[in-house]
Amino acid sequence: MNKSLKISTILSIFAVLLILAGSVLGEKYLDAFQIRLLNMWCIYAIMVVSFNLVYGFTGQFSLAHAGLAAIGAYTVSLLTMAPDNKQLSFFITPPIWPISVVQWPLLPSLILGGLLAAFVGYLIGAPALRLHGDYLLIVTFGFSEIIRLLLTNMPSVCNGAIGLKGIPGYANLTWMVSSLIVCIFVTKRLIDSSYGRALKCIREDEIAAEAVGVNLFRHKMLALVVSSFFVGIAGGLFSNILGTIDPNTFRPYLTYAVVTMAVLGGVRSLTGGVIAAAIYTAMSEVLRGIEAPRLFFNLQFDGLPGLRTLAFAIMLLLLILFARGGLMGSKEFSWGGVISFFQERFNRRKQEDKP
Amino acid sequence: MDISQILQYLINGVALGSLYALIAIGYTIIYGVVGLINMAHGDFFMVAAFLTMWGVLQYNLPWYVAFAIAAIITVLLGLLVEKVAYKPLREQKTSSFIGAISVSFLIQNFFVVVFTSRSKPFPHPAILDQVLNFGKVALPVVNIAIVLVSAILFLALFYIITKTKMGRAMRAISKDLEASQLMGVDPNKIIAFAFILSTSFAAIGAFMYCSKFPYVDPFTGVVPGLKAFIGAVMGGIGSIPGAMVGGFLLGLGEIMLVAFFPELTSFRDIFAYVILILFLLFRPGGIFNVKVREEKV
Numbered sequence: 001m002n003k004s005l006k007i008s009t010i011l012s013i014f015a016v017l018l019i020l021a022g023s024v025l026g027e028k029y030l031d032a033f034q035i036r037l038l039n040m041w042c043i044y045a046i047m048v049v050s051f052n053l054v055y056g057f058t059g060q061f062s063l064a065h066a067g068l069a070a071i072g073a074y075t076v077s078l079l080t081m082a083p084d085n086k087q088l089s090f091f092i093t094p095p096i097w098p099i100s101v102v103q104w105p106l107l108p109s110l111i112l113g114g115l116l117a118a119f120v121g122y123l124i125g126a127p128a129l130r131l132h133g134d135y136l137l138i139v140t141f142g143f144s145e146i147i148r149l150l151l152t153n154m155p156s157v158c159n160g161a162i163g164l165k166g167i168p169g170y171a172n173l174t175w176m177v178s179s180l181i182v183c184i185f186v187t188k189r190l191i192d193s194s195y196g197r198a199l200k201c202i203r204e205d206e207i208a209a210e211a212v213g214v215n216l217f218r219h220k221m222l223a224l225v226v227s228s229f230f231v232g233i234a235g236g237l238f239s240n241i242l243g244t245i246d247p248n249t250f251r252p253y254l255t256y257a258v259v260t261m262a263v264l265g266g267v268r269s270l271t272g273g274v275i276a277a278a279i280y281t282a283m284s285e286v287l288r289g290i291e292a293p294r295l296f297f298n299l300q301f302d303g304l305p306g307l308r309t310l311a312f313a314i315m316l317l318l319l320i321l322f323a324r325g326g327l328m329g330s331k332e333f334s335w336g337g338v339i340s341f342f343q344e345r346f347n348r349r350k351q352e353d354k355p
Numbered sequence: 356m357d358i359s360q361i362l363q364y365l366i367n368g369v370a371l372g373s374l375y376a377l378i379a380i381g382y383t384i385i386y387g388v389v390g391l392i393n394m395a396h397g398d399f400f401m402v403a404a405f406l407t408m409w410g411v412l413q414y415n416l417p418w419y420v421a422f423a424i425a426a427i428i429t430v431l432l433g434l435l436v437e438k439v440a441y442k443p444l445r446e447q448k449t450s451s452f453i454g455a456i457s458v459s460f461l462i463q464n465f466f467v468v469v470f471t472s473r474s475k476p477f478p479h480p481a482i483l484d485q486v487l488n489f490g491k492v493a494l495p496v497v498n499i500a501i502v503l504v505s506a507i508l509f510l511a512l513f514y515i516i517t518k519t520k521m522g523r524a525m526r527a528i529s530k531d532l533e534a535s536q537l538m539g540v541d542p543n544k545i546i547a548f549a550f551i552l553s554t555s556f557a558a559i560g561a562f563m564y565c566s567k568f569p570y571v572d573p574f575t576g577v578v579p580g581l582k583a584f585i586g587a588v589m590g591g592i593g594s595i596p597g598a599m600v601g602g603f604l605l606g607l608g609e610i611m612l613v614a615f616f617p618e619l620t621s622f623r624d625i626f627a628y629v630i631l632i633l634f635l636l637f638r639p640g641g642i643f644n645v646k647v648r649e650e651k652v
Contacts (some may be wrong), residue, residue: 061449127636142628149625306467313461320454
């Protein structure tokens with residue numbers, strides 16, 4: 001047991017190094033479109049993994065993702081934009097003092113963005129996590145919308161409905177990939193720890209969990225705050241590849257997209273979340289091609305706007321009706337699994353060879 | 356601010372409140388019977404308004420014929436959605452909520468794909484555009500119509516709920532599903548009836564709403580749907596008088612906020628959400644303090 005654990009650790013470290021090296025090479029040799037797709041994949045994957053931590057593993061259906069991502073995105077953009085650039089962006093209401101002069105590098109702004117999102121997550125959770133079921137999801141949804149509406153109504157802090165333009169794109173593929181790896185690592189460690197077992201216990205039966213001495217509120221809050229931190233970071237990275245953001249970027253539709261991906265991959269599986277994020281990103285690009293207007297044999301084809309959302313809505317409905325477990329159910333990727341998979345095949349071939 | 360201005364705001368507030376109340380009824384009927392937050396209610400509302408508009412503009416039907424057809428289609432759509440999407444998920448709380456959201460996006464985007472998202476004028480009887488003047492106070496006919504129609508519908512609903520067999524069965528189901536089944540109530544029939552009631556209220560509400568704010572696009576239902584939902588929660592979701600009072604107070608309060616604090620106009624949506632959250636936190640039973648349903652996880 002101990003030996004196999006060690007082997008899998010070595011394999012994981014090796015794989016992580018390989019992926020990081022791949023991301024550095026990819027940054028050099030892939031074209032802009034492919035890099036953009038990979039970036040989107042990483043960001044969506046972070047969002048889905050953090051959603052799964054709260055819904056899939058703790059059983060708390062929180063709809064605050066879009067608002068929390070907005071907090072991260074605005075923090076990172078405001079901190080990294082050059083002061084001159086801000087003066088250009090804020091042409092109606094000048095920015096207030098600290099925002100007008102600061103300019104930070106990416107890493108501290110990302111961390112601050114994550115911490116602020118985690119703090120807001122705490123503020124949302126403090127009242128909301130005492131509620132159950134329908135009430136919890138309505139309250140978190142309401143908070144998410146309040147954040148968006150506040151951003152629209154605070155012109156001197158975040159330029160109101162106009163949004164921010166010219167956000168520097170410091171974050172390259174390596175940034176995205178390493179953030180995703182950190183996110184998966186922390187989430188996985190949390191789930192496998194004694195805290196994680198308490199979280200799963202809460203998901204299965206709150207009353208039983210309370211009876212065996214699990215502090216419900218503290219554990220739910222832990223999951224929500226950790227998840228909010230990563231959603232904030234995902235939002236910050238998102239602003240970096242978009243270049244422009246405004247409050248409407250963070251409509252409830254963003255949360256809905258994350259829910260779609262989570263259900264597609266299986267809400268109880270981190271691996272499933274990462275795979276589903278890849279499928280969603282790819283499908284989204286393919287459908288964008290179909291819905292765009294273009295010339296077809298000299299005929300103006302108007303395209304079908306809305307087709308993408310329609311397709312995802314139908315997909316989610318079918319999933320929730322017929323395949324609630326998603327692609328992976330609650331299965332996870334593990335080295336032991338890979339090894340035994342190959343061993344089985346090998347053995348089968350041996351047996352087939354025998355007669 | 357003089358008395359005539361206050362009266363003017365009151366007139367607008369009462370009309371908006373009645374509209375919200377009319378739509379909020381739809382949420383509360385479904386929640387009372389099935390325990391589901393029907394996020395697609397705003398989209399049933401939109402379907403009724405949109406198809407009425409389409410019938411008049413595309414096929415030159417008179418507005419009442421177009422509206423009748425649109426309302427029938429909306430009711431059938433509601434029944435179809437209930438059968439296909441909600442019924443299999445009745446036992447699962449969060450799954451049924453996810454199902455309801457996806458139905459909502461499905462309907463919206465189906466209309467975007469088929470009819471485009473361009474917003475079009477809503478055809479309504481010309482008499483509703485007239486305005487009666489009493490001194491400085493203007494009383495639009497459409498507001499009178501809204502209040503009258505809502506009052507009649509509320510009375511009709513009270514009659515159905517309290518006096519008819521169907522209504523009694525509905526109340527029985529919302530109190531205790533299993534016991535009412537033992538008494539010979541068929542829940543599927545009653546739930547279908549609840550959806551018929553809810554979607555017809557959505558259709559009539561849509562006609563009145565779009566006569567007052569006469570533009571329709573596939574996203575028309577989102578904002579009134581959300582506001583009415585907040586109203587239903589304020590009154591105590593699941594309670595019919597609660598939805599009426601809650602929706603009414605929310606509409607009235609929104610107009611009064613704008614009247615007395617004009618500088619807060621852009622904050623009116625935040626105000627609605629803050630009210631929603633405060634109610635859920637401190638008085639989840641709403642104004643009427645409805646008993647919170649037992650959770651089925």
